Amino acid sequence: MEEQLNSVFASYKGSKNELIPVLQDVQEEIGYLPEEAMRAVSRFVKVPESKVFGVATFYARFHLKPRGEHIVRLCCGTACHVRGAMKVADKVKDVLKVEVGETTEDKKFTYEEVACIGACGLAPVMTIDDKTFGKLDPDRTKSIIETFVEEPEGGQV
Ligand code: FES
Known part of the structure; x- marks a missing residue:
């Protein structure tokens, strides 16, 4: 997963206002948003974990569990x-x-x-x-x- 995250992070600067696009790209890359990935996003964009989890659960387009084919x-x-x-x-x-x-x-x-x-x-x-x-x-x-x-x-x- 680390490699997938790094490949997403490589296209961003790591700033607060990138939270949603970064989450979107991570989801596209991994298929969903595992907890571990959200923690890494939190560190990367310097937004508290609670805020990252809050955003991920608020928007229907984000999925916290693996999805089917x-x-x-x-x-x-x-x-x-x-x-x-x-x-x-x-x-x-x-x-x-x-x-x-x-x-x-x-x-x-x-x-x-x-x-x-x-x-x-x-x-x-x-x-x-x-x-x-x-x-x-x-x-x-x-x-x-x-x-x-x-x-x-x-x-x-
Ligand atoms: S109620 Fe409109 S498509 Fe089902």
Whole structure:
């Protein structure tokens, strides 16, 4: 990890106002923000650890735990909720054996629930990585996820 951190730090001066971009680059490099990395960032930008941890937990774009190879995001906005998103959510949790915010043991999937993603006409909707799947029902959802288990690109249903 030290090498990865040093390669990120090499492009910065180590000043306070670089905190967020440094955290972003560290996350990009390592995949998430382990505690050890945040401590190193704190020393580098000369910002107290408590502030670094505070920023990392405040912004949804920062992840404090390792994430899966595929990110499954289910919309739980009003339109999706009304059209059965909760049944789809139960199916996703059942198939992946995770709760919201967790990553599967094999590190293949991370499951998140999000607010409206602007595709209400297709409700209920989920995305897996950059692909969008609409008009979901529990069975179809299971089949879609299974295509990602078999094929890294998935999505052919
Ligand atoms: S409420 Fe789900 S896409 Fe808008």
